[in-house]
Amino acid sequence: MEMLPAVRPAETAVERPSERGVSLRGTPPASTPTALLELLADAGAGPDVLKATRSWIAKRPSEHSRTAYAKDAAWWLAFCAAAGVDPTRARSTDADDYETALRATGLAKATRGRRLAAASSWYTYLVRADVADRNPFEGMERPSVSADDSPTRGLTPKQLATLLAYAREHESTRTYALLTTLATTAGRIGSVLALTYKGLGHDQGHRVADLVVKGDKAKRVVLVPLAVEAIDAHLDGRQLRPDDYVFATRTGRPMDEPAAFRLIRRVAKAAGIPHHDALSPHSLRHSYATALLDKGVPLADVQDAMGHADPRTTRRYDRAAGKLHRSPSYRMQEELAKAMETAGH
Structure with missing residues (x-):
């Protein structure tokens, strides 16, 4: 041994x-x-x-x-x-x-x-493999993560707009394209940084990107016009091969995650975001889910966009969950009122 x-x-x-x-x-x-x-x-x-x-x-x-x-x-x-x-x-x-x-x-x-x-x-x-006698972590009580809450600090839609507007005016085209892609696709940072030129394309009239996700699978996401314009401006005039990275460094390698982490905090600080020192790449993904759930987008649609296997994971991002103004009882009241009106005639 x-x-x-x-x-x-x-x-x-x-x-x-x-x-x-x-x-x-x-x-x-x-x-x-x-x-x-x-x-x-x-x-x-x-x-x-x-x-x-x-x-x-x-x-x-x-x-x-x-x-x-x-x-x-x-x-x-x-x-x-x-x-x-x-x-x-x-x-x-x-x-x-x-x-x-x-x-x-x-x-x-x-x-x-x-x-x-x-x-x-x-x-x-x-x-x-018979090169160790035991697993010292076996039986350890590991930290439990609540299924009902996400510790990630997010941004309001207004703060996110401020971040992107600042990046568009004061940062490189790569930085603006990266932040816009993260904010509008809910892509995980590792997947977005690994995006190559051959992963960009068209499908059913939409501009799309194929992101590699867990299990080495490809997830096709829509690139909305805001992201398309940012990416096109970033890649304009470049002679790219299929395997070239969209968000490459000067050496041609993809930006690494720690660099993306530092970039987001730096740009957020410059843009005047109050809690800039608590943000991470995941904050943009978090903000995507929170904003859409607040707008009443069906949970199943947000779950699909986030790539969550379990809807309870998506629910962690719903900051208004359980709030009285979101009670389905109000919708029930509307339906009952209509039915009672009809029944009276």
């Missing part, structure tokens, strides 16, 4: 997770599957561990999913390195310390739960 070198220090004192010298926020210790393997190799992992990890990553159905798992798993490896823990010999107490450290950072429950799930998934595969 392949094991990483044992590097656990003598336990002469209890050390709090916050004192272990590792930051669990900001740029991930590894941002790609290759970088994750390099992180493991630097920690002294042998060929069996590297091979198993490579296979675990390869099982993910899409490049976006593989990258996301690599990023989330990397935080645990960084924590282990700072704590002097051999990951293949980690104990349940080490996993609990990691969960405690994540909680101390103030990260959202969903983010903490995702990182813990990635680490647990990795161990499940290592045990199956």
